[in-house]
Amino acid sequence: GAVVSQHPSWVICKSGTSVKIECRSLDFQATTMFWYRQFPKQSLMLMATSNEGSKATYEQGVEKDKFLINHASLTLSTLTVTSAHPEDSSFYICSARTPRTGDYNEQFFGPGTRLTVL
Amino acid sequence: GQNIDQPTEMTATEGAIVQINCTYQTSGFNGLFWYQQHAGEAPTFLSYNVLDGLEEKGRFSSFLSRSKGYSYLLLKELQMKDSASYLCAAMDSNYQLIWGAGTKLIIKP
DSSP, X not given: OOOEEEEOSEEEEOTTOOEEEEEEESSXXXXXXXXXXXXXXXXXXXXXXEETTSOOEEOTTOXXXXXXXXEEEXXXXXXXXXXXXXXXXXXXXXXXXXXXTTSOOOOEEOOOEEEEEO | OOEEEOOSEEEEETTSOEEEEEEEEOSSOOOEEEEEEOTTSOOEEEEEEOSSEEEEETTEEEEEETTTTEEEEEEXXXXXXXXXXXXXXXXXXXXXXXXXXXXXXXXEO
C-alpha cells in the first residue's frame, strides 16, 4: 500500500519560534496533499489543500501567513507554523492523494506530528 | 451546509457485535469512508462505499444507503484492540472529505 511519512513525530518549542513539519509520500507521487489539525477528543479539521507546484488553498479561518505550506515536489509538502503560540499546540496530520483512474480518491495518512508550544 | 453525524461514544463487550451509525449531508457525493484511529495515532483506512449495499471485509462490514444519506460500520467478534475512535467521512463533489467527529468505541472484557 501507499506509505506517507511525517517528520518530526513530535516537537516541543518555545513560544515565538517557527516549526517546520515535512510530509513525504514514499512510494507514490502525490498530486494533492492535505494538512489537518486535530485537538484532543475532536475530529480532524482540514487546514489546507495543496497541489504540487501551486499555492495552497486554505480553509476558512486558517491564517495562511501563519501556516505556510509548500508543495515543491510530487513527494514532499511542508507545513511551517510561524511564531508558534501555546494555542497552536495540536496533532498535525498530513495526507496524500493521487487520482487513480477507475478507483476512488483514497487519502493516505501520515503518522502525525504532535506539536507542543511552551 | 455539509454535516456528518455519528454517536460520540459506544460501549460493547469483547466477542460481541457493534454497529456504528453515520448520517451525512454533503454537496454532491463521491463515496463514504470509515477510518479507525487509535489515541495519539493517525487514522487508518477501513472501508469505502460508493454504491448502495453492504461491503464485507473480514470482521468489519460497511453499509451505505445513498437515498437515506446513511451508513454504518459493523464490527463482529470484537477484540480489545478494536477499542478506538471510528471516523465517518463523506467525499463531496470536489473530492474533499467531510469528517464526522468520531465515535469512541470502548470494549469491555
